[in-house]
Amino acid sequence: MSPDFRAEWRARVDAELDRLLPAAEAWPANLHRAIRHSVFAGGKRLRPILAMAAARACGGDLEQVLPAACGLEMIHTYSLIHDDLPALDDDDWRRGVPTCHKAFGEATAILAGDALLTHGLACLAEYPEGEKFDGAKVRVVRAVAEAIGTAGMIGGQVEDLEAEKDGPGAERSIGRLEKIHAHKTGRLIRASLAVGGLLSFAPEASLSLLDAYGEKLGLAFQIKDDLLDVESTREELGKETGKDSAHGKMTFPGLLGVEESRRCLEEAIGEARAAAARLERGDGPLGDLAGFVAARKN
Amino acid sequence: MSPDFRAEWRARVDAELDRLLPAAEAWPANLHRAIRHSVFAGGKRLRPILAMAAARACGGDLEQVLPAACGLEMIHTYSLIHDDLPALDDDDWRRGVPTCHKAFGEATAILAGDALLTHGLACLAEYPEGEKFDGAKVRVVRAVAEAIGTAGMIGGQVEDLEAEKDGPGAERSIGRLEKIHAHKTGRLIRASLAVGGLLSFAPEASLSLLDAYGEKLGLAFQIKDDLLDVESTREELGKETGKDSAHGKMTFPGLLGVEESRRCLEEAIGEARAAAARLERGDGPLGDLAGFVAARKN
Numbered sequence: 244m245s246p247d248f249r250a251e252w253r254a255r256v257d258a259e260l261d262r263l264l265p266a267a268e269a270w271p272a273n274l275h276r277a278i279r280h281s282v283f284a285g286g287k288r289l290r291p292i293l294a295m296a297a298a299r300a301c302g303g304d305l306e307q308v309l310p311a312a313c314g315l316e317m318i319h320t321y322s323l324i325h326d327d328l329p330a331l332d333d334d335d336w337r338r339g340v341p342t343c344h345k346a347f348g349e350a351t352a353i354l355a356g357d358a359l360l361t362h363g364l365a366c367l368a369e370y371p372e373g374e375k376f377d378g379a380k381v382r383v384v385r386a387v388a389e390a391i392g393t394a395g396m397i398g399g400q401v402e403d404l405e406a407e408k409d410g411p412g413a414e415r416s417i418g419r420l421e422k423i424h425a426h427k428t429g430r431l432i433r434a435s436l437a438v439g440g441l442l443s444f445a446p447e448a449s450l451s452l453l454d455a456y457g458e459k460l461g462l463a464f465q466i467k468d469d470l471l472d473v474e475s476t477r478e479e480l481g482k483e484t485g486k487d488s489a490h491g492k493m494t495f496p497g498l499l500g501v502e503e504s505r506r507c508l509e510e511a512i513g514e515a516r517a518a519a520a521r522l523e524r525g526d527g528p529l530g531d532l533a534g535f536v537a538a539r540k541n
Numbered sequence: 542m543s544p545d546f547r548a549e550w551r552a553r554v555d556a557e558l559d560r561l562l563p564a565a566e567a568w569p570a571n572l573h574r575a576i577r578h579s580v581f582a583g584g585k586r587l588r589p590i591l592a593m594a595a596a597r598a599c600g601g602d603l604e605q606v607l608p609a610a611c612g613l614e615m616i617h618t619y620s621l622i623h624d625d626l627p628a629l630d631d632d633d634w635r636r637g638v639p640t641c642h643k644a645f646g647e648a649t650a651i652l653a654g655d656a657l658l659t660h661g662l663a664c665l666a667e668y669p670e671g672e673k674f675d676g677a678k679v680r681v682v683r684a685v686a687e688a689i690g691t692a693g694m695i696g697g698q699v700e701d702l703e704a705e706k707d708g709p710g711a712e713r714s715i716g717r718l719e720k721i722h723a724h725k726t727g728r729l730i731r732a733s734l735a736v737g738g739l740l741s742f743a744p745e746a747s748l749s750l751l752d753a754y755g756e757k758l759g760l761a762f763q764i765k766d767d768l769l770d771v772e773s774t775r776e777e778l779g780k781e782t783g784k785d786s787a788h789g790k791m792t793f794p795g796l797l798g799v800e801e802s803r804r805c806l807e808e809a810i811g812e813a814r815a816a817a818a819r820l821e822r823g824d825g826p827l828g829d830l831a832g833f834v835a836a837r838k839n
Binding site (some may be wrong): 265269270271273274275278321325328330331346348349350351353354356357358360361362364365368369374379380381383388389391392393394397398400401402404407479 | 571650666672686
C-alpha cells in the first residue's frame, strides 16, 4: 500500500463532501457558507479515511462507503463547531482559520453545527442506496448515534467541561483523562471503523478487531494531540498551542511527563498495528494509518 | 372518536419518553437532568400525537409507531432549546418553566439540544424493531432529516433571525412570514404525519393526503400561536406574551389584523378537515386534532 493513498482518499472525500453539502448560494446562503467554511477548512479527514480503510480491510467497495464516510466528517465538524463556542471551549482558531462563530456569529454557528449533525446522520441513513443495504444502514445509524450520544461523545464533552470547572480541588488522574478522551474522541473514531465494516457486511469477528484497533488508535491520537500542544507552534498546528496547560487542563504530558507519554503513545500504536495485522494481509491502510497518527505534525 | 384520546395518547407518549430517555441519575447526570427538564416541562405532544393519528388513519399499529413518535418530540424539544438560547431568540420561559439555559447554563443547554437531536433521529432509525421495517425506517430518517435540515426547519430559523435583524427597512409581507413558518414549524409537522404513514406502509395517495393535511394544520397552528400571543396572558400561555409585537416581529395579526387572521385560521382548518375526511371514516383523530389546534388556549 503506497502512503499516497491518504492524499488520494482525502481528495475523494473532499470532492464527495462538496457534492453532498448544499451549494453556498442555495437558500439559506449565509448558513451554507458557514457550513462550508468549517467543513473545508482543511481537516485531515481521519474519520472518513478510517471508514474507507475498514471497508478495504473487510472486502467492501470504497465507492459505496464514501458518502457515509463523509457523513462521519460532517458529524465530526458539527462537534468541533459546537465545542468551539464561547459557552464551551471558547476557541478563536481551528484548522488554521477563524472558528465558525468568529467568522459568522454565534447564532449561525449553533445552527451550522445542528445542520451538520442532521445532514451527517441523514447521509448514514441514505447511503449506500439500494434495498440490500437497508439493514446495514439501520445498524450504522444506531452505532453512530450511540457513539455520539450522551453516553458517548457528548458525555465526554460534559465531563471535560466539568473537570475544567472543578478548579484546583478537582480529581486529576489518568483514569479521568482517559475516560474523557475515550468518550469525547474515541467513540466516534471507533464508530467510523464500524461504519466501514458494517457496510461491507463484515463478520462479527472482524467488527471486534476493528473496534480494538479503533480503541487503541483513538488513545494514540489523543496522546499525540496533547504532545503536539506542548511541542508545536501555532503555525504548524493551525490553532493556539500551549493552551491546555495555560487553562490548567489535564493532559497526558501534564500528568505523566513527556517521556512517559511518548512511551504510552508507542504502546498504543503497537497494539493498533497488531489488530490491523490480523485484519489486513501485508501493508494495508489500517496499519499505515496507525503510523500516520503517531508521526503527524498537526 | 372520544376527544379523551388526546389525553390518553399524551400519557402514553410521556410514559414512552420516560422509558426511551436516559435516567436522570445516569452519567452524565447533569446533562440528563437538563434533557428531562425540557422534555417533561409539559408540552402538548402534538407531533407524536399527529404521527399516531396518521398511523391510525392508515391502518397502522399505534404501539409500533409510539417510540418513533417520541423521537419526533425529542427533535422538537431540541429545536426549542436551541431557539431559546441567548444568541438566538433569548427566551427565559418556555412551557411555564425556565428555559434550559436559564436553569442549567448555556453550555449544558447547547449539549442537551445536541443530544436530543441525536437521540431523536436514532429512535427513528431504531424503532419499530424488526427487519420488515428496515426500508420504512430508512425512508423515515430521510424524510425527517430533510424536514429539519437547512432547506427545512433550520432554514426557517435562519430566515426568522434575518427578518428580525433587517430592522425597520426589512421586507414585511405575508409571503415572507408564511415562508418562515412553513419551514420553521410546518416541515416537522408534515414530517410527523409522514412518519405515521410510512411506518404503516401507507400507499402514496394516503401519504399525499397526510401531507396536504399537515400543511394546512401547520399554517393554522402558527396563526393560532400568533393570535394567542396578542390575546392570552402569561399564566395561560406559560411564556411571555406580547413579546412578538414588542420585538417588532412579523405576525399574522400584525400584518393582517386580528379579524382577518381569524378568517385565515378558519379557512386553513377547513382545508385540513377536508383532507382528514378523505383519510378517515367519520370522526377520527386527524379531524379532531384540526379542531383542537384552532381552539387551544396555550
